Structures are given as C-alpha cells and as structure tokens.
Amino acid sequence: MNRPDRTDRRRERGTAGGSSSLRWLLLLVIPVALGGAALAWALAADDPVQAEAPVRVLADCAGATVLGLAGLPRLWDRLVPRWRPLTVLAAVWAGMEFAMLVLEAAEVQGVPARRLSAARFGDYLTHVSGGQIGIALLIGSVSVAAYSAFGFRQPDRATADLVLVFTAVTLALRPITGHMSQQSFGSVLAAVHALAAAAWFGMLLALALTVRTRGEWAVLLPRYSNWALPLVVTVAVTGIVNGLVRIGGVSPLVTSGYGRILLAKTILVTVLLALGWWWRRGWVPKVADHRMAADDSLRRAIVEVLVMASVFGLAATLAVTA
Numbered sequence: 001m002n003r004p005d006r007t008d009r010r011r012e013r014g015t016a017g018g019s020s021s022l023r024w025l026l027l028l029v030i031p032v033a034l035g036g037a038a039l040a041w042a043l044a045a046d047d048p049v050q051a052e053a054p055v056r057v058l059a060d061c062a063g064a065t066v067l068g069l070a071g072l073p074r075l076w077d078r079l080v081p082r083w084r085p086l087t088v089l090a091a092v093w094a095g096m097e098f099a100m101l102v103l104e105a106a107e108v109q110g111v112p113a114r115r116l117s118a119a120r121f122g123d124y125l126t127h128v129s130g131g132q133i134g135i136a137l138l139i140g141s142v143s144v145a146a147y148s149a150f151g152f153r154q155p156d157r158a159t160a161d162l163v164l165v166f167t168a169v170t171l172a173l174r175p176i177t178g179h180m181s182q183q184s185f186g187s188v189l190a191a192v193h194a195l196a197a198a199a200w201f202g203m204l205l206a207l208a209l210t211v212r213t214r215g216e217w218a219v220l221l222p223r224y225s226n227w228a229l230p231l232v233v234t235v236a237v238t239g240i241v242n243g244l245v246r247i248g249g250v251s252p253l254v255t256s257g258y259g260r261i262l263l264a265k266t267i268l269v270t271v272l273l274a275l276g277w278w279w280r281r282g283w284v285p286k287v288a289d290h291r292m293a294a295d296d297s298l299r300r301a302i303v304e305v306l307v308m309a310s311v312f313g314l315a316a317t318l319a320v321t322a
Helices: 002-044 053-075 083-109 118-127 129-153 160-176 186-210 214-247 257-288 294-319
Strands: none
Touching: 002 053, 002 186, 002 257, 002 294, 053 083, 053 129, 053 160, 053 186, 053 214, 053 294, 083 118, 083 129, 083 160, 118 129, 129 160, 160 186, 186 214, 186 294, 214 257, 214 294, 257 294
C-alpha cells in the first residue's frame, strides 16, 4: 500500500518541476496586453488616445493580479497567502501608478514628460481633480505593497483579507470617478465592471502562478469556475451597457474609434465566454476527478490568461480614448 503513495508523490513532484518551466510563459502576459493596447490604438484611428495607455495596461494587469493573489485563500482556506509575489506585484503596480501620474500631468501641462518640472507636477497634484485621484490611487497601491512586505516578514500577524479590501477599493477609484460618472448609475456600473474583470483575470493568473500539483488544481479550479461564470457575464453586460451609453447608439460601433475598440473587446469577451463554456464541460470535470496532470491544467490556464490579457489591453486603451 505504501509503494503507490510514494509513486504518486514522485509523480506530483515531477509534474511540479515541469510546471515551473511552463510558468515562464506567463511573462507573455506583458507583450500580449501591450499588443491589445496597440490594436486598440490602431482601431482608434483619428480619435485621440492618451499617451499613458500602455502604462495603464500594465497598472491594470498588476492590480488585477494582486487582487487575485489576495483572493485565493478565499477559494480554499488551507492556502497560505503568497506574500512575496504580492509584494513584488504591488510594488510594480505602485510604480505604474506613479508613471501614469507623471504622464497625465505632462499632458495636462502641455509638455513632454521629461520636461515636466516639479512645480508643474505639484500644481497638477494639488489643483486638478485627476491629480488628486491619482494620488489616492498611488497611496492605495503603495499601502498594499507596504502591508504585503510586512506580511512577508511577519506572516503570522498579517491577513490577505486586508490586502483584498484595499486592492478592491483602489481598483474601483478610477472607474468611479471616470467618464461614466457623468451618467446615471454610471459610476456603479463602471466600478462593478472593473472589479469583476480584475477578479476574473487576476484569480486565474494567480492560480497559474501558484498552483503546483494536480490535487491543488482539483480543489481550486472548480471553485474558481463557479465564480468565473457570473464574473464574465457581469463584465460582458456592464461593458456593453457602459459602452452603448457612452457612444449613444449602435452605428458608432463601426464609425468611431471608441466604438471599434468596444466592438473588438466585445468579440474577444465572447470568445472567452465560448472557451470558458467549452472548458467547463471538459477541463473542469477532468481536473475535479484528478484525471488531468498539473501541466495540462497550467497550459489551458495560460492560454485563457493570454486571451484575457489582450482584452485588458483593449479595455485600458478604451478607458483613455476620447
């Protein structure tokens, strides 16, 4: 009876070792997300796109991943918070938020970012609402990074729930105060859309980053799948409603840059819905029954994460397109 147990453990260790090399493919999230932003820029044509769009993509991806890592223990209370990647990714997120502040200030002041003076930057931060919102976002992301670093040094005294709450509040700040805030219930719809998208993308990316064994996939993937369906439906519905309210009809979906980006984003979300439905019928049951190796699950997660990253690139550029 002991020999099969030892064999299973050796097989799990071997699978985990193989997964470590596959996991490097997750770095493709960065160029794929930026590729989505580039596509959106091309679709925008003559419609103005703010220069901070690529940085916004990276900030949104980092913030979503922090949210996902902080939320994983909610899927399974036996999971220990991964404080090291939380700290690193939250620091990247804070850096991107600071870079966005600089780029936004330079655009408002009408100068290149490299020529933005400290006085003009301070004036933007203190007298322009966008600067004040940016400060709040920077404080939120820096606070998450600092607390995650504390959690790494003192894991027995820290809780991922606090990171989850602070991250969710920070991620909701920008859509709450964005262009949709001028519409009835626009702020609520925009915040729900942003948080649902971040949880949907961030939790799957967190699974791909941290899950090592077939047994962990068997527990976590079905639980994530139960959350993913309502999340993606929420993303689709709120995104379409927000977009149609913004452009004021259906015909601008092809006649305006904003509409074309929205249409491309909607098509990709539809593809993800179909992919999720297909894998919910095949991938998830096999994983739940321990009939799929960890590497195979990781490959599927990477594919879906990369498609999601392209959607994030489109969405982030859409948010800064006039």
